[in-house]
Amino acid sequence: MKRLSFLVLLFISTISLAQQNTVLTRWSAAKANAWYAKEPFLVGSNYAPANAINELEMFQAENFDPATIDKELAMAESIGMNTMRVFLHDLLWQDAAGFTKRLDQFLTICAKHKIWPMLVLFDSCWDPYPKLGKQHEPTPGIHNSGWVQSPGADALSDVSQYPRLEAYVKGVVGAFKNDPRILAWDTWNEPDNANDNNYGQNYLKTELAKDRKIAIITRLLPQVFQWVRSAGATQPLTSGVWIYRSPDDWQNAAKWSPMEKVQFENSDIITFHQYSKPEDLEKVIPALQTFGRPIICTEYMARGVNSKFQTHLPIAKKAKIGMINWGFVAGKTQTFLPWDSWQKPYVNGREPAVWFHEVFKQDGTPVDPAEVTAIKQATGK
Template identity: 80%
Template sequence: MKRLFVFILLFSATLSLAQQSEPGRWSAAKANAWYAKQPFLVGSNYIPANAINELEMFQAASFDPATIDKELALAEGLGMNTMRVFLHDLLWKDSAGFTKRLDQFLGLCARHKIKPMLVLFDSCWDPHPKLGKQRAPQPGIHNSGWLQSPGADALADPAQYKRLEAYVKGVVGAFKNDNRILAWDMWNEPDNGNDNSYGQNHLKTELPKDQKIALATKLLPQVFQWARAAGATQPLTSAPWIFNGTHDWSNPAKWTAMEKVQFENSDIITFHQYSTTQDLEKIIPILQKMGRPVICTEYMARGVNSKFQTHLPIAKKAKVGMINWGFVAGKTQTFLPWDSWQKPYVNGREPAVWFHEVFKQNGTPVDPAETAAIKQATGK
């Protein structure tokens, strides 16, 4: 009887582990072997200063290799070796042209010794993307023209999922063996309800939050499957991002349905952390207990005490890659804080402390002490 009880326990544990191993997911050993070959990863979430969103960055009429080359040279000068770069499903309408421009972008990255992480989808900001000329920034507002991918209409319409599948398989398949790419990020903040922008404020153009999260939670596992079916040789990931008292990442029983999808499908563990050094030191060991490489794909917001000087040394000691939000100030206006949606910085008003960005638009550092800290971390 005792042997039978032990067998049942062992079988249950094995079954649990099997259930956590999604089809095609890298083993922890493979992920760690990949990570062992990487340098200390440091970079930014990157968009050129003259682009307001993903479409303006990559559409034929506004793609600007000269500006990208100039700005990536600044990154190389700091010793940055990666960038997180957002794509968009609507770009696949011109699949040949987009593939050519993305290849050109990757060539510019390689010239500057940078291997980007490419993001396929994003649940943040404007839920109604459209191809063509993009609108001008709204004065005084943080990220006033950034676009969701897929937009609300496509997310709520299963008839469009075949188009989304074609995009994922097409772009991943085109670059599946390209060693200029560090990794693929399947979906940025998929359960972000845009509460402070298009969700709860006067715009109210967002899907109902519960509906949006339910749809994204059901679609994200398919996105992982599509990328794997396309033959990606680079690791896949999607980052949990809500770190507070109600989201306990140390206990799988307390993961949300979305966090469960993200943690159990990701080859490498990524996360976002706009908070203090104490919170960073708390979360790193929790994530590292999952036995896989850990990379922070968003941090550095001066107004909430997330900074280069404080966070990079902690991460480097723990061998956790760090990718901050913002590089050169420009049309995204992410030097303004999130609450600028409620209190726009107009009539000459600017925040006393810039929220994001490493460089001003003229190419000078926002704070020379910060660029010195980045160089110290990268050994430049």
């Protein structure tokens, strides 16, 4: 009897260990394309309400503002937008029940306005030292002066915090794994961005050393994909490449960086960023189409570098490449200011002659009515 009990326990342990060691694989191209065939031409913005300086202020209990979100997403619906890319944060999971409730409220508002968001779990951009609680006021004249990384530098460099990060990912994904209100999960935004010209080596120098940061995340990102899959996500997963390369580079795996290899080989759908002229978009689309998977551009539209609604949306629509621009309503992120405002701040209330990002000013008027017309034409509104 004891021997039988031992064998039963051994069998259970073996099965358990095998399950732990199972590598959950990405969707087949056929499954990804079948999913995408049901989607409309996806158009939207990277979204934070005008009164939130970052993702913490957007979702913390003391700042969460459903009324403002409802008003702004109604504006998005009015011009035909049907998705938003929205950043979450690992520190928010310290109030897991409250954060889950607020995220559910947010998704309900999105659904009310026929918007299916892509949710971003981690982000390597901007301030490497995030803190819960009251966020600082915007630094006058500087683009995205209060956006924070997730996880921050301390958590990235401390493996004892990885179980906390895993609990966050599995917790938030597990809570919404079957939710049809969610378009997709973006596991990590710009994972190899070292913020050279703001917090990194060329400016404040408060970042982790560039090579060290990238090496850490290159090891961690495959685990994050596995955490999301093991949590049972029924929505597709992605992590977008963002450094501009020649189209030939994307077709040659030997030219991918180790991080890009992780991103391409684990993503169910291909996502990328494209802050460049329309001719570059026309070249990169055929290169990415060789992957045989759905493609969504998750950041574009920076007027100062000739990335615009009027030029880019018709190109993308022809190929059914989803398009999500940076910024919606001008507010505390101040991303209507250009990236180089870190070096050349727009002081004394001075504004750039050409706004960098955003669709609407804070009073609800379009930055450029011709852009809203272009968005409506693209979305058939």
